[in-house]
Amino acid sequence: MKKRNVYTHDIDLKKLEIKNAPSKEFAMATEKIPYRGYEVENISDGRKIVIAKPGGKQVYGRMMKEDFFVFVFNPQEKTLWQITHDQIYNDLLEKSKIDRNQTKTLLEAFERVYLGEEPDDILIDLKVNIDSGEIPEVLLKAYKWIWGQEDVNYPTGKGRAMSWEGWEKRNKEMVRTGKGLLDLLINLQRA
DSSP states (O other), X not given: OOXXXXXXXXXXXXXXXXOOOSHHHHHHHHHTSOXXXXXXXXXXXXXXXXXXXXXXXXXXXXXXXXXXXXXXEETTXXXXXEOOHHHHHHXXXXXXXXXXXXXXXXXXXXXXXXXXXXXXXXXXXXXXXXXXXSOHHHHHHHHHHHHHHHHHHOTTTTTTHIIIIIEEEETTEEEEOSOSHHHHHHHXXXX
């Protein structure tokens, strides 16, 4: 996975734990978080998923006050990588070229996180080892928070379905892009 938006900087983090839940519950919990940086997930290789609130996102011309950024933090290097849907989608696409079945299994794990399961509970039994891109643990844990972010940013629209189903606003209409994680899963199931 090509890493973009990497910042080298110290960050003051406070530990925060919010269990994953279906979209509305998780969004309401994240909206109550005070503004600052938070360590929200530990990664087995020593990195962390962190969020910084507010994120400064503008949606349809208005500032989202409860938005937050999602980063992969490497404490050894003091780097913050602002991970994105496109980066994860492209990583999964590359994984699918190496091993379709394992990528399908990984996308099924994404679906479980999307529906509100905790990534750590899924990772206990997940047997995916594709020698390409980022490790599944980072992708699943980052997406838990990306989906929470989308639920906050698009509460009356598609929320987390924006990236799962691949929606985007074009000329005041919501259209499917074909670049949702669900699209990738469906294509792998058909093959």
